Amino acid sequence: MATKIHGDELPQVLVLGSPWVLPSLESQFSHRFHFLKPSNSQFPLLQFLSSYAQSVQALLIPGGSFALTSAILDCLPSLKLAVTTSVGVDHLDLPELRRRGIAVAYAGNLYSEDVADMAVGLLIDVLRKVSAADRFLRQGLWPTNREFPLGLKLSGKRIGIVGLGKIGCEVAKRLEGFGCKMSYNSRTKKPLVPYSYHSTVHELAAECEALIVCCGLTEETRHMIDREVMVALGKDGVIINVGRGAIIDEKELIECLLQGEIGGAGLDVFENEPEIPEELFGVDNVVLSPHVAVITHESMKGLCKLVVDNLEAFFSNKPLVSPFMDGG
Numbered sequence: 001m002a003t004k005i006h007g008d009e010l011p012q013v014l015v016l017g018s019p020w021v022l023p024s025l026e027s028q029f030s031h032r033f034h035f036l037k038p039s040n041s042q043f044p045l046l047q048f049l050s051s052y053a054q055s056v057q058a059l060l061i062p063g064g065s066f067a068l069t070s071a072i073l074d075c076l077p078s079l080k081l082a083v084t085t086s087v088g089v090d091h092l093d094l095p096e097l098r099r100r101g102i103a104v105a106y107a108g109n110l111y112s113e114d115v116a117d118m119a120v121g122l123l124i125d126v127l128r129k130v131s132a133a134d135r136f137l138r139q140g141l142w143p144t145n146r147e148f149p150l151g152l153k154l155s156g157k158r159i160g161i162v163g164l165g166k167i168g169c170e171v172a173k174r175l176e177g178f179g180c181k182m183s184y185n186s187r188t189k190k191p192l193v194p195y196s197y198h199s200t201v202h203e204l205a206a207e208c209e210a211l212i213v214c215c216g217l218t219e220e221t222r223h224m225i226d227r228e229v230m231v232a233l234g235k236d237g238v239i240i241n242v243g244r245g246a247i248i249d250e251k252e253l254i255e256c257l258l259q260g261e262i263g264g265a266g267l268d269v270f271e272n273e274p275e276i277p278e279e280l281f282g283v284d285n286v287v288l289s290p291h292v293a294v295i296t297h298e299s300m301k302g303l304c305k306l307v308v309d310n311l312e313a314f315f316s317n318k319p320l321v322s323p324f325m326d327g328g
Helices: 022-029 045-051 070-074 094-099 112-128 130-138 166-176 201-206 227-233 250-258 278-282 297-315
Strands: 012-015 034-036 058-061 081-084 103-105 158-162 181-185 210-213 238-241 264-267 286-288
Touching: 022 034, 022 297, 045 070, 058 297, 070 094, 081 297, 103 297, 112 130, 112 166, 112 210, 112 238, 112 264, 112 286, 158 166, 158 201, 166 181, 181 201, 201 210, 201 227, 210 227, 227 238, 227 250, 250 264, 250 278, 278 286
Parallel strands: 012 034, 012 058, 058 081, 081 103, 158 181, 158 210, 210 238, 238 264, 264 286
Antiparallel strands: none
C-alpha cells in the first residue's frame, strides 16, 4: 500500500529499470510521490505489477535499457502516463501506448546543449588524438618515441550532420565557430537553415570529412550508416555517434576501422549496451564514452524538475509539460 500523510494517499509512481534521476527524486520528493520499485521486491516483475494493477496510473522509465512491452502494459490496465527520462523513445511501443490511451512525457530538448557539447568534444578528440596522446604519455612512450602520429585540424572541415533537429542544430551552431562548412540529412529539408541538404546519408558522406549522427532510432534509421556510407566518407573520414548505437552497423564500422577505410570514430552509444565489442578497445583512432552525453550535473537537476513537473501536471489534470508527439 502507498504511504499516507494526513490521511491522504500519495500518488503512486511505478519505477521500471534504473533511471539516473531516481535517487534525487526519492531524496527530494518522497513526501509528494510514492515510488514503487519492482527491483526491491522479492516477487517476479509481472507478479509485482499485477498487485498494483488497479491503482498505478503513472510510471517512470529510463531510455533505451528497459523496454515497455505489451506484456508489462497488460498488467497495468489503470496506467495513463509513461514518463521517460530520455529524448529517444525507441524503447516505448508507441502504437500500443496510443491504442491504450496512455500519454507519454519525455525529456524534450533538455539535453540538447550537453549532447552537442559532447559531439564536438568527441570530434576534436578523434581528430587531434587527445585521448591517444594521453595514453601515449601515461605509457611512458614519449622519452623513447618522439614520433607521435599527426592529427587533423577541425577548423574548416566539411561536416555532415545526420538529423538536424534541436541537437543537430546545436552541433552546427558550435561548429560554425570553427569555420566548418555544414551539410545535413534529415527526414525533411529545413527551409530556414543555411546548410546544404542531401536527401541520402550516402550522398552526404560523399561530400563530407566527418559525419555526426544526431537522429533518433527508428526502423528507417537502423543501420542507416552502413559500409557503403563509410566507404563514401573516405579513409580520413570520422564518424561521431551521439544518437543511438544501432543507427550505425557496428560490425561494418569495426571492419572499416580495422581495414583503414575510415579515419576514426567517436562513440557515446553502442548497439548492445553495456556490451562493447572488444575490437574497439584496441583501435587507437576510436574514442569511447559510456552513453553519458546527456549526463551533467546541470542536466540531472533539470531532469529531476521536469519529471516532477510532468507528474504534478498529470495528477492535477493539467497539460503535460513535455508531452511526446508523433514526429516530435
